[in-house]
Amino acid sequence: MLRVSRQPGGLPEIFHSLQGEGPTIGTATVFLRLATCNLACTWCDTKYTWDWDHYRYDDEVISLETASVRDSILAFGCPHLVITGGEPLLQQTHLTGLVADLKARGFYFEVETNGTLVPVPELARDIDQWNVSPKLENSGNPLDRRVLPQVLESFRQLPGAYFKFVVVEPRDVEEVCAMRDKYKLPTERIVLLPEGTTVDQVQRRSQWVSEACVKEGFRFSTRLHILLWGDQRGR
Numbered sequence: 001m002l003r004v005s006r007q008p009g010g011l012p013e014i015f016h017s018l019q020g021e022g023p024t025i026g027t028a029t030v031f032l033r034l035a036t037c038n039l040a041c042t043w044c045d046t047k048y049t050w051d052w053d054h055y056r057y058d059d060e061v062i063s064l065e066t067a068s069v070r071d072s073i074l075a076f077g078c079p080h081l082v083i084t085g086g087e088p089l090l091q092q093t094h095l096t097g098l099v100a101d102l103k104a105r106g107f108y109f110e111v112e113t114n115g116t117l118v119p120v121p122e123l124a125r126d127i128d129q130w131n132v133s134p135k136l137e138n139s140g141n142p143l144d145r146r147v148l149p150q151v152l153e154s155f156r157q158l159p160g161a162y163f164k165f166v167v168v169e170p171r172d173v174e175e176v177c178a179m180r181d182k183y184k185l186p187t188e189r190i191v192l193l194p195e196g197t198t199v200d201q202v203q204r205r206s207q208w209v210s211e212a213c214v215k216e217g218f219r220f221s222t223r224l225h226i227l228l229w230g231d232q233r234g235r
């Protein structure tokens with residue numbers, strides 16, 4: 001069974017759209033959003049996946065057999081899947097069979113993760129791209145929960161892992177540079193993206209974030225889904 005987020009109408013949050021950020025931005029893909037998270041970022045835009053003080057679990061989560069999830073994914077006819085959350089690796093042992101099944105059908109996989117859990121070997125083998133998003137001080141999570149050196153090292157060794165940082169203020173870039181140096185994160189696999197849930201916020205921050213990327217040799221990513229659709233669920 002997988003605990004999947006629900007869309008506002010109650011259907012599972014399995015939908016077809018464009019990848020909104022990171023190295024494959026703009027790619028048509030199916031999204032599978034899994035519920036629950038082990039962090040609590042102040043600016044999280046998917047709090048309905050984990051914040052049970054403000055959302056009702058039964059309204060927001062549906063438990064589904066993996067075969068049913070697989071059939072919903074296949075129905076879109078798009079062999080590119082982004083597994084996101086919440087923190088999808090909290091359910092990774094339940095994901096391995098689904099991923100192996102779809103891999104045999106030629107799927108390309110991305111996983112969005114907060115970089116606090118080491119992938120099990122079956123997923124490390126089958127996932128093509130890891131969008132690892134270690135959280136900075138601006139997330140409000142304690143350091144010992146948001147930065148786990150041995151987990152970052154595991155991802156550093158996976159060639160398909162990118163390190164995606166959400167930056168709010170210019171000083172966040174200094175924190176990213178310090179992490180790059182301390183944990184030897186490859187510069188060419190670091191992606192900065194501006195925090196923001198409105199077009200105005202994203203555009204304002206894009207100016208200095210893009211300049212920082214030029215200076216440091218990082219990749220820049222906008223938040224395409226915000227620019228196209230605003231802060232809408234299921235898009």
Ligand code: SF4
Nearest residue numbers: 037040041044086114
């Ligand atoms: S790790 Fe991701 S899903 Fe979890 S609280 Fe932070 S932004 Fe939200």
